[in-house]
Amino acid sequence: MPIAITMILVDTHVHIHRCYETVAFLDSASRNFRQAAAAACPDQPYRAVLCLTEDAGSGEFERLRVRADDHAGLDDWSFSRTGEPHSLLVSHRRYGELTILAGRQIRCAEGVEVLALGTCRQFEDGMSVNAAIDRTLDAGALAVLPWGFGKWTGRRGRLVRKLLGTRTPQEISLGDNSGRLAVCPEPREFALARQRGFRVLPGSDPLPFPAEITRAAVYGLVIAGSLGTTEPARDLVGILSSLPVRIRPFGRLETPFRFLRNQLAMQLVKRQMSGARA
Numbered sequence: 526m527p528i529a530i531t532m533i534l535v536d537t538h539v540h541i542h543r544c545y546e547t548v549a550f551l552d553s554a555s556r557n558f559r560q561a562a563a564a565a566c567p568d569q570p571y572r573a574v575l576c577l578t579e580d581a582g583s584g585e586f587e588r589l590r591v592r593a594d595d596h597a598g599l600d601d602w603s604f605s606r607t608g609e610p611h612s613l614l615v616s617h618r619r620y621g622e623l624t625i626l627a628g629r630q631i632r633c634a635e636g637v638e639v640l641a642l643g644t645c646r647q648f649e650d651g652m653s654v655n656a657a658i659d660r661t662l663d664a665g666a667l668a669v670l671p672w673g674f675g676k677w678t679g680r681r682g683r684l685v686r687k688l689l690g691t692r693t694p695q696e697i698s699l700g701d702n703s704g705r706l707a708v709c710p711e712p713r714e715f716a717l718a719r720q721r722g723f724r725v726l727p728g729s730d731p732l733p734f735p736a737e738i739t740r741a742a743v744y745g746l747v748i749a750g751s752l753g754t755t756e757p758a759r760d761l762v763g764i765l766s767s768l769p770v771r772i773r774p775f776g777r778l779e780t781p782f783r784f785l786r787n788q789l790a791m792q793l794v795k796r797q798m799s800g801a802r803a
Contacts, residue, residue, distance in 0.1 A: 532571040533752060534558055534775065535761065536745040537642060538671060538702050538728025539575045540630075541585040545738045548600045555620035557742035561775040565747045572752050573623050574761060575741060576642045576728065578630040578671075581650050586627040589613055608755035611645040626758045628666065631657045636681050640669040640700060643758035654684065658697055667762045669726055671700035672712055674788065685714050694722045694768055702730035703744035704787065707778035724765065727774045732787055744776035 541550060558573040577586050591597075593604035593613055605614045611627040628642040632650040639657040641648060644666035648657065654670075661668040670685055677685050688697060699718045705711070715725050731740035749771065750764045764770060779787070 531749055531751065532562070532566040532569050533574060533748050533750050533761070533764070534561055534565070534571055534742075534745060535574040535576060535726075535748070536728050536742045537576045537669065537726040538640065538700055538730040539577050539741050540579070540583075540731055540733070541577065542731070542733040542737070544733060544735050547589075548602060550738050550741060551599075551602055551615060551617070551623065552620065553739040554741040555617065555623060557739075557776075558623070559620075561742065561745065561747075565773065565775050572757075573621075573742070574626060574752070574757070575623060576626045576640075577628045578640045578642070578728075578730075579628065580630055581632075581647075586611075586613075586625070586645070589615070589625065607757060609758055611643055612756070612758040614754060614757075624752065624757045626761065630671075631661075633657050635684055637676060637684060638671055638673070640667075640671055642667040642669060643762045654688070658688075658692065662696060665759070665762065667698065667765055668696060669698045669700040671728075671730070672702060672705065672714070673730075674704060677712060677714060682714065686717060689714070689718055689721055689723060694724065695766055698724040698726050698765070701725055701727045701744075701774070703728070703740060703776060703778055704730055704732070704784070705778050706781065706784050708781060722768065724770065724772060726765070726772070727776070729776075732791065734787075734790055737787075742776075744774070744778070747773040747775055 562571045593606045601617050603616050613625045615623045626643050627645045629648050631639045631648045633654040635654050641661040644664040646664040658668045727744050727746050729740045729744045731737040752760045
């Protein structure tokens with residue numbers, strides 16, 4: 526049964542990378558949500574939701590679910606199951622509660638990605654973007670095309686714009702992320718999407734570096750509604766799939782210094798991975 530809470534804060538693009546320490550990650554995410562709630566809805570109760578977008582082979586949600594099954598807490602954090610397999614409630618006696626939803630990041634043949642939010646289903650990389658969208662919808666999940674630096678240029682940008690003409694707002698959303706430079710204009714696909722009634726869903730998309738452990742919930746969205754503790758993933762997907770829904774972003778985008786540092790670091794990681802495969 527939904528609880529009487531009318532504000533939901535959601536980070537729609539979350540990775541718990543293996544270089545992150547779980548307690549520090551959860552502590553930081555909770556603090557960021559508290560700051561966002563104080564700015565967006567002071568003195569109002571709220572629910573805080575982290576939507577995981579795990580790569581193929583990653584199993585952080587499953588590791589947290591095992592803790593819930595074994596009643597194995599971490600410091601002052603406790604983990605409990607809901608009535609659905611793809612969500613967990615994570616509680617802290619001082620920081621309150623987080624809802625964590627399972628999800629996948631699917632790398633498509635065309636070089637773009639699809640996020641499947643609110644599902645434990647496994648998806649193979651390398652399928653077409655339309656197949657990834659269809660399989661995400663078949664799983665009852667939310668399909669999101671996430672922006673990334675350099676990922677919507679040329680033919681890939683044309684593909685995203687084409688999908689905004691061939692798909693409906695009930696089928697797909699676009700995703701913004703905190704790695705985008707604050708001093709630059711937003712991608713033109715966002716304006717086109719809003720004109721046609723599509724949602725643009727913000728998320729943090731933390732990178733695989735230890736310093737990025739504090740990024741979860743620095744950027745996300747605020748919506749009105751209520752989530753139950755039994756099927757919060759189903760409730761959230763239902764709210765975000767309904768039209769119209771008023772979405773307010775919260776948080777901050779990237780500074781030029783951090784942006785440049787992260788791009789250089791990502792190039793180094795990619796070279797190391799290429800060298801390891803060779």
